[in-house]
Structure formats: C-alpha cells, structure tokens
Amino acid sequence: MPRLTADFYLREDTLAVARELLGKILVTHFDGQRTAGVITEVEAYRAPEDRACHAYGNRRTPRTEVMFRPGGCAYIYLCYGLHHLFNVVSGPEGMAHAVLIRAVEPIEGRDIMCQRRKYAAWENLLPKQKIALTTGPGALAQALGFHARQSGQSLTDPHSPMWIEDQGMHLAETDIARGPRIGVDYAGECAQWEWRFWIKHSPFAR
DNA sequence: CAAACGATCGGCT
DNA sequence: GCCGATCGTTTGC
Numbered sequence: 001m002p003r004l005t006a007d008f009y010l011r012e013d014t015l016a017v018a019r020e021l022l023g024k025i026l027v028t029h030f031d032g033q034r035t036a037g038v039i040t041e042v043e044a045y046r047a048p049e050d051r052a053c054h055a056y057g058n059r060r061t062p063r064t065e066v067m068f069r070p071g072g073c074a075y076i077y078l079c080y081g082l083h084h085l086f087n088v089v090s091g092p093e094g095m096a097h098a099v100l101i102r103a104v105e106p107i108e109g110r111d112i113m114c115q116r117r118k119y120a121a122w123e124n125l126l127p128k129q130k131i132a133l134t135t136g137p138g139a140l141a142q143a144l145g146f147h148a149r150q151s152g153q154s155l156t157d158p159h160s161p162m163w164i165e166d167q168g169m170h171l172a173e174t175d176i177a178r179g180p181r182i183g184v185d186y187a188g189e190c191a192q193w194e195w196r197f198w199i200k201h202s203p204f205a206r
Numbered sequence: 207c208a209a210a211c212g213a214t215c216g217g218c219t
Numbered sequence: 220g221c222c223g224a225t226c227g228t229t230t231g232c
Contacts, residue, residue: 043213052213054228063228081225083214100213138214148227183213 001025003163006156009071009090014097017071017090018044019176019197023169026104029161030145033112037104037134037144038169041198041205043181045087047096050195052187055096066152067096074162076141076151083138086146088155088164102182102196103135105204106143113143135204175200182206 004024011017019042027036047055047067054077055064066075071090075098079085091097106113110122110133117133119125125133134140146162154160177200184191198205 045213054213061229077213078225078227080212080214081227085213087213102213132216136214181213186212 001165001167003156003158003165006070006072009088009156010092011071012091012095012097014044014046014090014099015195015197017088017097018042018099018195021088021099021101021164022176022197022199023171025107025165025167026101026144027108027163027165028144028146033109033145035106035109035112035144037106037108037140038204039101039103039164040105040202041101041103041135042196043100043102044195044197045098045100046195049190050187050193051190052181052184053096053098058096063151064096067098068094069152071097072154072156074146074151074153074155076146076148078148079138084141084146084148085137086141086144100137101140102137103198103202103204103206104140104144105202106130106134112145116145117143131203135206171199 021039045053047053048058055067070093073089075087075089087098087100089098134143155163178194178197181196
C-alpha cells in the first residue's frame with residue numbers, strides 16, 4: 001500500500017487533516033520489526049492561536065522547531081518524563097500545526113507490540129488488556145516503538161521507517177465523534193475547543 | 207544554574 | 220478517584 005504523500009499533510013486545515021487521519025493505517029518498521037494499527041483517536045494542535053500547542057504564539061524552541069517544518073514529518077516528545085507522544089506535523093512550512101495520535105487498533109505485529117509494552121502474548125490477553133495495549137498516546141507510542149530521538153523523521157520519504165497508509169477504510173461524518181482535548185486544562189478557553197476526534201464506536205478510543 | 211512543569215499510565219483504595 | 224513515577228525542556232534568577 002502506498003504512503004500518504006506530502007499533499008495530504010501540507011494542507012492548512014488542521015482539523016480536516018486530523019479527522020481524515022481517522023481510519024488510516026499508522027505503520028512502523030524498526031529493526032526489522034513491523035507494526036501497524038488503524039488510527040482511532042486524534043487531537044489537533046495549532047499555533048499561533050492555540051494555547052495548548054507547544055508552539056503557542058509561534059515561539060520556537062529547539063524542541064518545537066520540527067513543528068514549523070513542512071507537513072509530513074513526526075514530532076515526538078517526552079511527556080511527564082515517561083511517555084513518548086507521537087504527532088504528525090501538518091501545514092505548510094512556517095506554520096506549527098500537528099495532530100497527536102491518541103489511539104490505534106492493532107492490525108499487524110501484535111506480539112511485537114505486546115513485547116514492547118511488557119504484556120503477555122496477544123492471544124492470551126483479556127479483552128480489556130487488548131484495548132489498553134494501544135489506547136492512549138503514551139501506550140500506542142510505546143507499542144509502535146516510537147522514541148523522542150526520532151522526532152523530525154519523514155513520513156513521506158520512501159525509505160523512512162514510519163509512515164501512514166490509506167487502506168480504503170471509509171468513515172462517514174456520522175462515524176466520527178468530537179470533544180474537548182484531554183489534559184490541557186491549563187490552556188484557558190482553548191481547553192474547551194472540540195479538537196479531539198475519534199471513531200465513534202471503536203473500543204480503541206475513549 | 208536551579209526549579210517547575212507537563213498533550214500520561216498503572217496500581218491501589 | 221487519587222497518587223506516584225520520572226526526566227527533558229523551558230524559563231527565570
């Protein structure tokens with residue numbers, strides 16, 4: 001299956017990019033280990049106006065510099081000293097827009113994901129454990145093997161070990177739910193913006 | 207140079 | 220529900 005190309009990521013409408021990432025397939029291929037999952041939950045972040053965005057007010061720091069690159073690369077950072085959160089940079093160069101991937105449904109390399117998460121083998125997991133394996137941004141990033149040192153890597157370069165595919169899953173507007181973003185209470189009125197989207201009936205989304 | 211702070215998770219009550 | 224873990228980034232002195 002072909003990777004999504006730069007034109008998908010370069011669009012300025014961050015909310016459209018976020019919604020359209022639902023149902024796409026996030027794939028990693030690190031050290032010969034291939035894992036993939038259907039994207040089921042996302043959040044949009046968008047400088048300069050969004051207080052919850054690390055690049056709020058278009059402030060550039062060494063960490064957030066990659067958010068200003070042309071859309072189509074990864075922004076991965078360490079959160080709470082423990083979790084590596086994976087984002088897709090979008091928008092044209094100079095606009096710090098990104099979509100946080102919050103959950104996926106595993107479809108390939110399930111046992112590799114289990115190893116990385118220190119879970120038992122997939123087929124021995126309880127239904128609740130299968131869901132916990134890749135639901136939540138820290139959990140899915142660990143399962144797919146993401147690390148902050150990979151921040152800035154391309155999703156569109158044919159040789160890059162991380163990418164997103166369209167395998168033809170179609171979602172109607174009525175299949176998509178939206179609500180406020182999680183964990184951004186510090187962001188004033190931006191915290192109420194409904195910039196979080198998920199596949200309505202997926203068990204792999206809150 | 208010191209200190210505060212997270213776009214979270216999992217275990218325990 | 221609550222709380223502790225844990226550390227790079229950022230900011231302020």
